[in-house]
Every structure is written in structure tokens, then in C-alpha cells.
Amino acid sequence: MTAVAAPAEILATDDLSAYYGEHKAVGDVSIQFRRKAVTALIGPSGCGKTTLLRCLNRIHEVLFDARVTGRVLLDGHDIYATDMDPMRVRRRIGMVFQRPNPFPTLSILDNVLACGRHGLTREQKLQVAERALRAAALWDEVKDKLKTSPLRLSGGQQQRLCIARAIAAEPEVLLMDEPTASLDPIATAVIEELMCSLAKEFTIVAVTHNMQQAARVSDVTAFMLADETRIGRLIEVDDTSKLFTKPRDPRTEDYITGRFG
Amino acid sequence: MENAQPGGAPQFRRVARFVSPTDRGFAAIVYAGSALFALLILGLFIELLLGSWPSIAKFGPAFIWHSAWNPIANQFGALPMIYGTVVTSLIAIILAAFIGILAAVYLADFAPRWLAAPLSFLIELLAAVPSVVYGLWGLFVLAPFVRTSIGPALQSVLGWTPLFSGPIYGVGLLTGGLILALMIVPTVTAISRDVVAAIPRDLREASMALGSTKWETAMRVVLPAARVGVFGACVLALGRALGETIAVTMVIGNRPEISASLFAPSYTLASVIANEFTEATTDIYISALIQLGLILFFVSVVVNALARVMIWSVRGSERTL
Numbered sequence: 046m047t048a049v050a051a052p053a054e055i056l057a058t059d060d061l062s063a064y065y066g067e068h069k070a071v072g073d074v075s076i077q078f079r080r081k082a083v084t085a086l087i088g089p090s091g092c093g094k095t096t097l098l099r100c101l102n103r104i105h106e107v108l109f110d111a112r113v114t115g116r117v118l119l120d121g122h123d124i125y126a127t128d129m130d131p132m133r134v135r136r137r138i139g140m141v142f143q144r145p146n147p148f149p150t151l152s153i154l155d156n157v158l159a160c161g162r163h164g165l166t167r168e169q170k171l172q173v174a175e176r177a178l179r180a181a182a183l184w185d186e187v188k189d190k191l192k193t194s195p196l197r198l199s200g201g202q203q204q205r206l207c208i209a210r211a212i213a214a215e216p217e218v219l220l221m222d223e224p225t226a227s228l229d230p231i232a233t234a235v236i237e238e239l240m241c242s243l244a245k246e247f248t249i250v251a252v253t254h255n256m257q258q259a260a261r262v263s264d265v266t267a268f269m270l271a272d273e274t275r276i277g278r279l280i281e282v283d284d285t286s287k288l289f290t291k292p293r294d295p296r297t298e299d300y301i302t303g304r305f306g
Numbered sequence: 307m308e309n310a311q312p313g314g315a316p317q318f319r320r321v322a323r324f325v326s327p328t329d330r331g332f333a334a335i336v337y338a339g340s341a342l343f344a345l346l347i348l349g350l351f352i353e354l355l356l357g358s359w360p361s362i363a364k365f366g367p368a369f370i371w372h373s374a375w376n377p378i379a380n381q382f383g384a385l386p387m388i389y390g391t392v393v394t395s396l397i398a399i400i401l402a403a404f405i406g407i408l409a410a411v412y413l414a415d416f417a418p419r420w421l422a423a424p425l426s427f428l429i430e431l432l433a434a435v436p437s438v439v440y441g442l443w444g445l446f447v448l449a450p451f452v453r454t455s456i457g458p459a460l461q462s463v464l465g466w467t468p469l470f471s472g473p474i475y476g477v478g479l480l481t482g483g484l485i486l487a488l489m490i491v492p493t494v495t496a497i498s499r500d501v502v503a504a505i506p507r508d509l510r511e512a513s514m515a516l517g518s519t520k521w522e523t524a525m526r527v528v529l530p531a532a533r534v535g536v537f538g539a540c541v542l543a544l545g546r547a548l549g550e551t552i553a554v555t556m557v558i559g560n561r562p563e564i565s566a567s568l569f570a571p572s573y574t575l576a577s578v579i580a581n582e583f584t585e586a587t588t589d590i591y592i593s594a595l596i597q598l599g600l601i602l603f604f605v606s607v608v609v610n611a612l613a614r615v616m617i618w619s620v621r622g623s624e625r626t627l
Contacts, residue, residue, distance in 0.1 A: 104515055109419065136517035146508040150530035159526075160516045207512070214516060 055080040055248050056101065056138075056218055061115035063096045063105055070096045072276035073115070076267055078218070083240055083249040085263035085285065087256060089300065092269040093277020094252045095143075098220050101250065102138040103131040119218070136160070138218040139211035144227045145203035147195035147210070154191040156206055160214035173213055180246070181209035182239050201232025208239065212247065219243065221251040225258065237262050256301060260289055268297045351603065358597030360590055369597060375562035375578075377586070382594035384601055386562040390479065390572035391605070394554060395547040397483025397568070398490055402547075403540045405487075406494025410536070411524050413495070414502040415510070426499065433492035441556035444485040449476040449557050452484070457569055468566035475559060480568040482558040486550055490543035497542065501535030502528060534617055541613035548606055551576040575602040 054077040063071040071093040078084050086094040099105040100113050103124060116123045124134045147156050157174040165173065174191070178184040183205040187198070195206055204224060211219060221240070225233040240249060240262045253259050259266050266289070267282040281294045292298045361369065365382060372383025409429075413422050453476030460480075464470040505528050513523040529536070559571020560581060575598050586592045 102515060104511055107511065107514055107520075132517045132519055135515055140511075140515035142508060142512060142515075144508060146506070146512045148509065148512070148527050148531070150527075150533070159513070161518065161522075210512075210516070 053079055055120060056250070057118045058097075058100070059116040059118065061097070061100060061113065061117060063093070063100050064112040064114075065108070066110040069274075069276045071100070072272075072278055074269075074277075074279045076279055076282055078248060078250055079265055080248050081244060081246070082264040083244045083251060083262055084265045084267060085259035086250065086252045086267050086269060087254075087259050087300075088269035088277075088280075089271075090254075091275070091277075092271045094269050095222055096277065097269070098222055098250060098252050101218070101220055102135050102140055104135070104140060106131070136214050137216055138220060139214055139216035140220040141204070141207050141211050141222065141224050143223045145200055145207050147198075147203050147206050149194070149196055151195070152192045153187050153195050153198075153206060156195055157209050157213050159210055162213070174209075177209040177213035178206075180212055180243065181205045182235065182242075183209055199232070201228050201235055204228060204232070204236060205239065208236075208243075212243070216247065218248045218250065221249060223252050223254060226254065233258075256289075260285060268292075268294075268300060270296055270300070354596060354600040354603060358593055358600050361593035361597045364590060365594075369594070370601070373564055375573075377582070377588075377591050377594075380588070380590060382590070384575070384598055386564050387573050387575045387578050387598060388601065388605075389564050390482070390558065391548060391574040391576070391602070393479050393568070393572070394482040394486055394558065394574060395544060397480065398486030398547040399540060399544045401483070401487035402491040402494050402543055406491045406539070406543075407498050407529070407536060409491075409495045410498030410502050411529065413499045415520065415524050415528065426496070429492045429495050433496065437489060437550060437553040438556075440485055440489050441553035444481065444553055444557040445477075448485060449481050452476050452478075452481045452569075456480075456484075461569075469568050472565070472567040472569055474569045475571055477557050477559040477571055478567075478569050479558065479572045482554045482572070482574070483568075485553050485557050486547045489550060489553060490547050493543040493546060494539050497539035498532070498536045501532045501539065504535075505531050537617060538613070541610065544609060544613075545606055548609065549576055549602065551580045555580055575599075575605075 056078040058074050058076050061071065061074045062069055074097055086098060088094050096105060101117055103113075105111050105113060113125060115125075117125060119134070119137065123129070124131075124138075147153075148159060151159060154171075154174055157177050158170055162170060162173055175184060175188075178187060183202060186202060187206075195203060198206060204227075208219075208224075224240075225236050228236065237258060240251065243249060244264070251263070263285045265282065266285040268280045268288065269277050270280050271277050281288065281292060281297045283293070288297065289301055292301060361382065365372070369382065369384055370388070371385050372381075373385040374381040374383045375386060376382075413426055413429075417425060453474050457474035457476070457480070460470050461474065509527055509531060510523055513527040514520070518526070554574050555577035558574060558577060560573055560577065561571040562573045562578070563570070565572075579595050579598055579602075583592075583595055586595055
């Protein structure tokens with residue numbers, strides 16, 4: 046695989062490995078993420094898909110004893126280069142987490158504006174917030190209670206608030222770590238629909254446990270599996286329709302037909 | 307009793323719950339334990355009230371705002387001690403909260419692991435040092451240092467305010483407040499650190515993922531989320547400062563006077579009781595000292611009650627902001 050980001054690819058990894066102390070959790074992954082498409086990372090628990098995702102915005106390294114080798118190229122520039130500011134990287138690559146995590150002491154409005162859009166007038170800030178909340182399909186539900194606590198929202202609403210918070214920073218890439226894992230089926234359907242509509246504007250990389258979800262929302266699917274030494278490896282990546290119908294690797298076929306994991 | 311009769315309101319069948327004898331015995335012990343606490347507080351209050359009754363009857367409410375304390379002339383007023391207690395405790399809690407909260411954030415979020423564990427242990431150790439040791443150190447090290455260094459430095463900058471004017475004795479309100487701050491800073495730090503460390507990692511990562519620095523994350527997300535617990539830590543520490551006796555007695559100068567300057571000697575409720583109880587010869591003198599204890603008791607109750615109310619209002623306002 047070539048590591049140079051072709052115009053169709055906004056984000057790519059090159060021989061990326063991630064460690065927790067001495068343990069290598071992700072091994073030598075080279076993968077490219079297509080611009081304005083949804084890429085799903087699937088695989089059984091412990092295959093390193095979340096760790097891989099967390100390397101893409103350099104949030105992996107904030108954990109104690111966590112380490113990364115290899116490169117991650119955003120528009121051709123290595124985000125792990127020594128002159129790269131991780132804060133700036135994270136502003137360009139947003140993230141939504143497994144469990145909704147709005148800031149409990151900030152109002153709904155301040156949550157959306159938490160990315161620190163300084164130098165805007167009050168009016169402009171409201172516009173930014175409204176645009177983000179509309180894009181996250183939450184505006185109509187919260188427009189009358191922007192000053193209230195986010196903790197009174199339902200789980201699905203909180204997760205959409207977190208999506209609004211992430212996209213208010215106007216990132217180029219949106220990482221989603223099992224964004225529906227803690228939600229009920231109805232809220233899950235709303236988020237899935239949202240992922241499809243957000244893909245028109247953002248590049249989305251989403252980790253999911255749920256193969257049906259990957260099939261429903263993603264354009265490209267990557268399958269990961271831990272090898273016998275518990276190192277997460279990228280097994281296969283292809284258009285979602287191809288991967289689920291004609292997998293090239295027997296291990297992928299075993300997984301998607303439910304033979305393990 | 308059977309289930310609902312036709313047409314009647316549905317009735318729930320009462321099931322006789324089996325309660326094991328050991329459970330019943332245990333429940334009795336627990337109830338007795340909690341009743342004991344209530345009784346203790348009530349008994350303490352009654353005892354204080356009875357002991358101070360001669361003084362209350364003689365001086366009336368004016369005892370609280372009278373500023374003369376002259377046992378020889380049978381003049382007893384509590385105001386200088388109330389003033390000294392409040393001022394030293396305020397100095398202590400302002401300094402201790404500032405330092406302790408920052409230290410807690412450092413220990414929980416910034417310090418490398420090999421440093422955080424021994425540092426935390428040291429801080430907890432500080433909390434266990436007997437207060438008389440603090441008092442000795444305060445008398446022989448801190449008070450001279452205030453007289454020769456801290457005091458003159460403060461005076462050269464802020465000497466134009468009444469707070470920092472006048473002669474610097476070394477012993478006085480400021481030294482009392484400093485020694486108290488030192489004594490309660492471990493409490494603030496240790497409890498705040500636990501509270502801050504208990505804030506979920508999720509929240510920190512959410513903030514970091516938006517491009518915030520660790521410092522911004524700590525100040526804008528972690529500390530606000532921990533505010534109720536941190537506030538509780540400060541109140542607990544304030545309670546200790548209000549009642550602390552021996553260390554303050556050794557460095558405050560023991561003079562029942564009110565002066566605007568923080569360099570002036572003063573007295574606290576606790577230290578006057580400790581100092582003068584053995585030499586109180588007349589009944590009214592003893593009774594006045596007990597009434598000081600009653601006032602201290604009240605001040606502590608009021609501070610804790612205020613803290614409770616503030617915690618409740620913070621929790622309540624979270625619903626609407």
C-alpha cells in the first residue's frame with residue numbers, strides 16, 4: 046500500500062503501531078480514509094479498533110504510558126511530526142465518544158461553543174451554535190432551552206449534542222467511537238441517519254461493534270482482528286458492499302457470517 | 307387478606323416479611339448508634355447552655371458585641387475573640403483553598419505517577435502531625451519570619467491599607483491565619499484530589515478532543531464538575547480552622563483586642579478557653595468561658611449549615627443553570 050495521500054484520501058496511516066506500556070495493541074496498520082465518506086472499523090472486542098481510532102487525533106497519547114509509532118497523514122502532513130501541535134490536530138479531527146459526555150456544568154449552548162470559538166460576537170456565536178445543532182438534528186428539540194443543563198436531555202439527545210459540539214469546531218474529519226453503543230434502538234436509528242447526512246460535509250471514521258450498523262451507514266469497511274499475540278491487525282478494507290458480500294480474506298468471512306467474535 | 311374483591315378498589319396483599327433475628331439485632335444496634343449521635347449533640351448543647359447560664363443571665367445578648375474582656379474587673383465581652391476566630395479562619399481558608407485546590411489538580415491530572423503517589427502520602431502525613439508541633443514551629447520559626455520578612459514585605463506594598471499598618475510583633479492575626487492555613491491545606495488537598503480524580507476520564511478526553519490544553523481542561527471542565535466536592539473539602543477544613551486551639555494559642559499573641567491590622571496580637575474563642583480555664587477563679591468567669599464555647603459551637607453549626615445550603619443550591623441550579 047502506498048502511504049502518500051492521494052486527493053481522494055484525506056487521512057491515512059502508515060505503518061502505525063500503538064502501545065500501552067510494553068503491550069502492542071495495534072500493529073503496523075496502513076489504511077487510507079476516503080474524503081467525505083463513512084469508513085466503519087469493525088472487529089471483535091480487543092481487536093484494537095478503538096485504539097486505532099484514538100491514534101488518529103492523538104488522543105491515545107494522553108493516556109498514561111501510551112505510545113505510538115509510525116505516521117498518520119492528514120492531507121499529506123504527518124500529525125505526529127515534531128512541529129505539529131496536538132491541540133491543532135484535534136481541532137481539525139473531531140471526536141465523539143462511546144458514552145455521551147456533555148460537560149455537566151455548562152449549558153447546552155456553552156457545550157456547543159466549548160471548542161473555544163473566540164473573537165466572535167454573541168450573534169455570531171449563536172449562529173455557529175444553531176448551525177451545529179441543526180446539523181446534529183437537535184435544534185428543534187433544544188432551541189427553547191439552550192441555557193439549561195444538558196443532563197436533562199435523553200441519552201440520544203446528549204449524544205447528538207456531543208456531535209454538535211464536535212462539528213461546531215468545523216473539523217475536517219469526525220471520529221466516532223461506537224457512538225450508539227449506549228443508546229436504545231430508536232436513538233440509534235437517529236444517530237445512524239445523522240452519520241449518513243454528516244458524511245456529505247465531513248469525513249467520518251466510526252468504530253462499531255455492530256455489523257448491521259456498518260452495513261447500513263458506511264461506504265467503506267475495515268475489518269480488524271487480534272492475532273495470536275493479541276496485537277490488533279488490519280485484515281481487510283474494501284467498499285462496504287464488497288466486503289460484506291465477497292470478502293477476500295477467509296477470516297473476514299468467518300467474522301461476518303458469525304463464526305466467531 | 308385476599309386480592310381485590312369484585313367492584314372494590316384493588317387491594318394489595320400484605321406479605322409478612324421474614325426478618326432474621328440477626329438482622330433485627332443489627333438494626334437495633336444501628337438505630338442505637340445513630341440515636342447516640344443525636345443525643346450527644348443535644349447533651350453537649352444542653353450542658354453548654356446550663357454552664358453558661360449565669361453569664362447569659364448577667365450580661366444578656368450584649369455579651370456577644372461587648373469588646374471588653376477584663377476578668378479582674380468582671381467585664382466579659384466575646385467580640386474580640388469572635389473577631390479573632392473569624393479573621394484567622396478566613397485568612398486560613400482563603401490561602402488553603404487556593405493552594406490546596408491547585409495542588410489537588412496537579413496531583414490528580416498533571417503529576418507523573420512516580421511523583422503523585424509519594425506526594426499524596428506526604429500530604430496525608432502532614433494532616434496527621436499533632437497541632438502542638440505546628441504551634442511550636444509557628445512560635446519559633448514562623449512568627450520570627452513574619453516579623454522580619456513577610457510582615458515588612460507586605461507592609462512595604464500594602465502598608466497604606468489599615469490591614470497591614472502598625473507595628474509588626476510577629477505573633478498576631480496574620481501568623482495565626484498562616485499556621486492555620488498550613489494545618490488545613492492537607493485536608494483541602496487530600497479531599498479535593500480524590501474528588502478531582504473521580505471525575506470521569508470521558509469528560510477530560512471530550513475536552514482534549516476539542517483541542518483544549520490540559521490546563522484549559524482542568525480549569526473549565528474538571529474543576530467545575532468537581533466543585534461541590536471541592537467546596538465540601540473547604541468547609542470541612544474551615545470547620546477545623548474555627549475550632550483549632552493549641553497551635554493558634556501559641557502564635558496569636560493572646561490579647562483580647564480588636565484592631566484593624568493583621569499584624570496585631572489577638573485572641574480566638576478556642577484559645578481563650580484553653581488559656582484561661584485553669585485560672586478562672588470566679589463562677590461568673592467560668593460561666594463566661596463556657597458561653598464562649600457555646601458561641602463557638604453555634605459558629606461551627608452555622609458554618610456547616612451554610613455550606614449545606616450552598617451545596618444544595620449548586621446542585622439545584624444545575625438543573626436550570
